[in-house]
Amino acid sequence: MSVKAQTNRVLLALPFAALAALWGLDFVSVQPNRIMPGTGQSLVAALGWPGALLLSGGVLAILLNAWRITSPRFWLTLALATLLLALLPLALHWAAQRHVPADQPIARIGLGAGFWALVFLLCLMIIEVLQRLRAGTHWRLLVMAVVLGSLFWFISTGRLDELALLREYQSRSRQFGTALRGHLMLVGGAVGVSLVMGFGLAVQILRRPSWQKPVLGVLSFFQTIPSLALFGLLIAPLSALSAQFPWLQQFGIRGIGWAPAVLALIGYSLLPMVRNTWVALDGVPAGVMEAARGMGMSPLQAFVRVRLPLAVPVVLEGVRITTIQAIGLTAVAALIGAGGFGTFIFQGLGQAANELILLGAIPTILLALLADMIFTALAALTAGYRKEVATS
Amino acid sequence: MNQRPYPLAAAWQLNPVWLITLGWVLCLGLAVWGMPHLEGFFRWLEPGQRQVIYQRDAFAFLLLNHMQLVAVSAAMAIVIGVGTGIIVTRGWGRDFLPLVSQVASIGQTFPPVAVLALSVPLLGFGAKPVILSLVLYGLLPIMRNTLVGLNDIDPAVRESARGMGMSPLQVLVRVELPLALPVMLAGIRTSVTINIATAAIGSTIGARTLGDPVIAGLINGNLAYTVQGAVLIGLLAVTVDQLFAAITPKRHG
Numbered sequence: 315m316s317v318k319a320q321t322n323r324v325l326l327a328l329p330f331a332a333l334a335a336l337w338g339l340d341f342v343s344v345q346p347n348r349i350m351p352g353t354g355q356s357l358v359a360a361l362g363w364p365g366a367l368l369l370s371g372g373v374l375a376i377l378l379n380a381w382r383i384t385s386p387r388f389w390l391t392l393a394l395a396t397l398l399l400a401l402l403p404l405a406l407h408w409a410a411q412r413h414v415p416a417d418q419p420i421a422r423i424g425l426g427a428g429f430w431a432l433v434f435l436l437c438l439m440i441i442e443v444l445q446r447l448r449a450g451t452h453w454r455l456l457v458m459a460v461v462l463g464s465l466f467w468f469i470s471t472g473r474l475d476e477l478a479l480l481r482e483y484q485s486r487s488r489q490f491g492t493a494l495r496g497h498l499m500l501v502g503g504a505v506g507v508s509l510v511m512g513f514g515l516a517v518q519i520l521r522r523p524s525w526q527k528p529v530l531g532v533l534s535f536f537q538t539i540p541s542l543a544l545f546g547l548l549i550a551p552l553s554a555l556s557a558q559f560p561w562l563q564q565f566g567i568r569g570i571g572w573a574p575a576v577l578a579l580i581g582y583s584l585l586p587m588v589r590n591t592w593v594a595l596d597g598v599p600a601g602v603m604e605a606a607r608g609m610g611m612s613p614l615q616a617f618v619r620v621r622l623p624l625a626v627p628v629v630l631e632g633v634r635i636t637t638i639q640a641i642g643l644t645a646v647a648a649l650i651g652a653g654g655f656g657t658f659i660f661q662g663l664g665q666a667a668n669e670l671i672l673l674g675a676i677p678t679i680l681l682a683l684l685a686d687m688i689f690t691a692l693a694a695l696t697a698g699y700r701k702e703v704a705t706s
Numbered sequence: 707m708n709q710r711p712y713p714l715a716a717a718w719q720l721n722p723v724w725l726i727t728l729g730w731v732l733c734l735g736l737a738v739w740g741m742p743h744l745e746g747f748f749r750w751l752e753p754g755q756r757q758v759i760y761q762r763d764a765f766a767f768l769l770l771n772h773m774q775l776v777a778v779s780a781a782m783a784i785v786i787g788v789g790t791g792i793i794v795t796r797g798w799g800r801d802f803l804p805l806v807s808q809v810a811s812i813g814q815t816f817p818p819v820a821v822l823a824l825s826v827p828l829l830g831f832g833a834k835p836v837i838l839s840l841v842l843y844g845l846l847p848i849m850r851n852t853l854v855g856l857n858d859i860d861p862a863v864r865e866s867a868r869g870m871g872m873s874p875l876q877v878l879v880r881v882e883l884p885l886a887l888p889v890m891l892a893g894i895r896t897s898v899t900i901n902i903a904t905a906a907i908g909s910t911i912g913a914r915t916l917g918d919p920v921i922a923g924l925i926n927g928n929l930a931y932t933v934q935g936a937v938l939i940g941l942l943a944v945t946v947d948q949l950f951a952a953i954t955p956k957r958h959g
Contacts, residue, residue: 663823666831
């Protein structure tokens with residue numbers, strides 16, 4: 315894994331932009347309370363000269379390291395960028411100590427454009443280095459674990475309590491738990507049901523190829539319809555249904571709420587699920603299946619013990635796409651009262667409370683990124699296992 | 707795929723796919739024009755409400771505004787996306803290729819509604835934050851497909867074009883872009899489909915789109931408004947998608 319010693323223009327450009335953002339934009343803002351707009355603080359005002367120079371020094375080191383960079387020095391850049399990201403909560407802690415006196419329990423620190431730009435650019439640097447090193451998924455997971463671990467340590471020890479985002483969280487920590495559970499249940503339910511239904515449909519298409527066009531056609535038609543429209547259109551029939559059969563309301567089946575949300579989510583989830591499962595099952599070479607039959611397996615045995623295990627990685631890819639999509643659509647479902655993190659987003663939009671918007675949007679994004687990583691890792695794992703089986 | 711000549715289509719020298727598209731366009735137009743005339747139906751649907759037809763803006767205005775938002779942001783996303791795709795596949799820009807293609811795929815993990823929400827702290831309420839997030843999000847599939855389209859071109863084709871005496875710019879414009887066009891169009895189609903949906907949600911941050919009646923209906927508990935908006939949004943999405951199906955070059959024939 316040797317990399318030729320040549321200057322990496324990307325790793326020159328990104329730290330340069332990061333330095334410009336750090337010194338040109340506000341790092342944090344200080345708000346006296348929830349309603350008043352904050353006053354922006356430059357890097358030096360936020361952290362003092364020592365902190366500002368330390369942070370800039372780290373970024374500068376990455377920039378200089380890009381000159382005639384070699385493989386070991388790519389690792390140095392990775393370590394530096396990860397360290398800087400992991401230490402950003404400490405920087406915020408310093409800023410809070412400097413600007414929020416302990417006797418002002420409602421004063422708060424907002425994150426400035428400079429801070430967000432730095433986070434974004436550091437992430438880009440890490441992505442670039444991981445690519446150049448051809449480092450595996452486990453390195454990506456390790457970097458994420460270090461950064462998130464540090465963040466959660468600072469949060470759980472109360473060192474970031476003055477952050478506006480956490481002030482917002484503290485006043486609704488119970489709702490946050492409910493939203494998390496609601497979001498996960500809607501996504502889990504829709505993905506679970508569509509996995510079972512999608513599997514059934516995929517097997518049917520496999521057995522009757524003439525089904526392929528109509529089934530995929532109907533499902534991709536569904537996919538074309540915007541989420542807001544489908545949610546809206548499902549309200550009318552469901553409320554008519556629950557008006558007709560009042561006992562349904564005991565189970566929460568009404569025009570608004572989780573019922574139309576889950577129905578729409580399943581509708582959207584079926585296309586990627588069916589397509590991937592069908593491609594996966596269909597992709598198993600005919601020779602392999604014949605060999606299995608030749609070894610004396612019944613058709614069912616051959617399906618369960620040969621075709622299915624070989625198809626798992628591609629099916630998992632379908633589950634990944636479906637889950638990510640469902641996480642985003644569930645956020646929209648908050649508009650029809652289905653709960654989840656979208657509740658905070660739309661409440662925040664309604665009250666023009668930026669931090670409340672972030673309290674809904676950031677966990678939604680983190681959930682999607684997490685699902686992406688978990689299913690990518692699972693697919694890689696099962697694909698590796700598949701190779702072992704194939705070569706043994 | 708062998709296509710039987712439809713008598714009507716043959717008479718008009720039209721591909722049947724264009725007739726279907728025309729049908730959807732007519733449907734959409736009819737729905738926009740006819741919605742206020744369906745008061746009887748909506749009164750039956752929502753008997754408790756005094757007003758059952760959305761009145762704050764004309765449906766035609768909302769439709770045009772919706773389409774304008776999507777068109778403006780699509781144009782910007784195409785320029786930036788295709789431009790980036792071209793830059794990072796030649797000369798010194800090649801250094802940025804791995805990062806750009808990686809970002810294009812990681813970025814699509816982000817839920818569109820979260821991107822929409824995050825643009826509010828940045829730009830406030832109104833059409834501007836909606837356009838920003840539509841451009842940012844719509845950029846990714848276009849950029850990605852441009853890269854795929856340009857990378858899939860057989861290097862021999864490029865070389866023979868150079869051998870024929872074309873300049874690098876001529877090779878790009880006359881050979882590479884036409885060959886990559888179908889894949890790029892597919893990316894633009896994905897981008898526009900997502901953006902029609904996201905623009906509808908943009909109503910919650912103050913853009914005036916067909917999402918307005920839906921949101922107004924949800925807030926006031928007026929099912930009729932919600933259905934009116936939802937039907938028009940659905941028709942718009944299907945019509946535009948059909949339009950893309952019509953202009954996408956067929957692989958055979």
